[in-house]
Amino acid sequence: QKEVEQNSGPLSVPEGAIASLNCTYSDRGSQSFFWYRQYSGKSPELIMFIYSNGDKEDGRFTAQLNKASQYVSLLIRDSQPSDSATYLCAVNRVEGGADGLTFGKGTHLIIQP
Amino acid sequence: DGGITQSPKYLFRKEGQNVTLSCEQNLNHDAMYWYRQDPGQGLRLIYYSQIVNDFQKGDIAEGYSVSREKKESFPLTVTSAQKNPTAFYLCASSTHTGNYGYTFGSGTRLTVV
Numbered sequence: 355q356k357e358v359e360q361n362s363g364p365l366s367v368p369e370g371a372i373a374s375l376n377c378t379y380s381d382r383g384s385q386s387f388f389w390y391r392q393y394s395g396k397s398p399e400l401i402m403f404i405y406s407n408g409d410k411e412d413g414r415f416t417a418q419l420n421k422a423s424q425y426v427s428l429l430i431r432d433s434q435p436s437d438s439a440t441y442l443c444a445v446n447r448v449e450g451g452a453d454g455l456t457f458g459k460g461t462h463l464i465i466q467p
Numbered sequence: 468d469g470g471i472t473q474s475p476k477y478l479f480r481k482e483g484q485n486v487t488l489s490c491e492q493n494l495n496h497d498a499m500y501w502y503r504q505d506p507g508q509g510l511r512l513i514y515y516s517q518i519v520n521d522f523q524k525g526d527i528a529e530g531y532s533v534s535r536e537k538k539e540s541f542p543l544t545v546t547s548a549q550k551n552p553t554a555f556y557l558c559a560s561s562t563h564t565g566n567y568g569y570t571f572g573s574g575t576r577l578t579v580v
Contacts (some may be wrong), residue, residue, distance in 0.1 A: 355526070357468055377517075385541050388568050398510070398570040442509065452498035452565040454525055457509040 356381045360443055360458035368466050373430040375461050377443030380424070385449045387426045389417060390442040392460065398442055402428070433465045469494045471572035475560050478577045479546065480552060488543045488575045490558035496570070497563040499541035503527065504555045516541055517563065527564050545577065 357380040367373040379387075386405055390398035404410045404417040404426065416429040430437055440462050444455040471492045480486045484579040492499065498517045502510040512525030516535040530549025536542050541560075545552045555576050 358509075382537040386566065397574045399571070402568075403568050419485040445511070446565060450564065452515070452561050452563055453523075454500055454515050455510075455565075455569060456512075459507070459509040 356384065356445060356456045358443055358445055358456055358458035359385060360441075360461045362459055363462040364464050366466055367433050369433060371433055371437060373433045373437065373463055373465070375428040375441050375443075375463065376425060377427065377429075377458055378425045379443075381445070382421075383449065384424075386446045387417070388455065389415075389420060389426075389428045389447060389462040390444065390457075392455055393438045394416045394439075395436055401441075405409045427441050430463075435465045435467050438463060440463045471558055471560055471570055473556075473572035473575050475575060476573070478483065478575055479580045480577060481536055481580060482545045485544055485546050486577070488545070488556055488558075488577070490541045490543065490572060491539055492541075492558075492560045492570075492572075494541060494570060495538075496560035497538070498511065498561045499532065499535070500559040500561075500569065501525075501541070501543045502557040502559065503532070504557060513543065552577055 359378045388403045391403045392398040402417045410417045414431045418427045440460040441459040442460045447454045500515040501513040514533040516522035532544045549562045558572040561569045
């Protein structure tokens with residue numbers, strides 16, 4: 355069974371700084387990676403997905419994938435208090451099919467005003 | 468607007484009682500999923516369905532049942548066999564490949580009283 359590991363935190367970052375969230379995965383065959391944001395008591399919402407090695411940018415968010423080292427990270431630039439949430443990393447249970455995602459337990463991020 | 472609707476938002480179950488959680492989507496997605504989330508934990512897959520009239524067990528299917536009679540609907544029944552049902556239940560949907568991530572409903576919070 356695939357495993358996804360995240361530091362539970364809390365990770366505390368000053369407002370305006372860069373927040374860096376990391377995730378490692380167990381299956382070297384994993385190809386698709388997803389980052390979700392979950393506010394307390396709410397459902398997860400998709401921030402980004404990444405398939406290729408390297409960086410993928412979307413606004414203040416950058417996802418980084420390193421398949422050789424089996425880690426994926428999410429950078430949040432110019433962090434805002436509204437970015438305070440739990441960030442979940444996920445991989446496909448089976449590549450190329452809709453068989454569900456395996457989630458990490460999430461990193462709790464706190465942006466300090 | 469397209470999305471996923473879960474109902475009810477809060478549900479209370481007595482010991483030995485079966486309860487059914489509703490999930491409806493109008494995204495025209497082929498695949499649907501049920502996840503369970505416990506405090507401080509990641510999401511765990513209960514059941515999923517890739518097409519109408521077909522579904523598969525996820526990682527924690529014991530004590531749960533589902534049906535997929537319509538593309539739009541994927542109800543989850545929590546049976547009396549589920550010994551620890553108190554949790555946050557999330558329904559999600561995706562395209563048949565799951566390549567673009569999953570869209571989640573707003574969740575149902577189930578409590579045993």
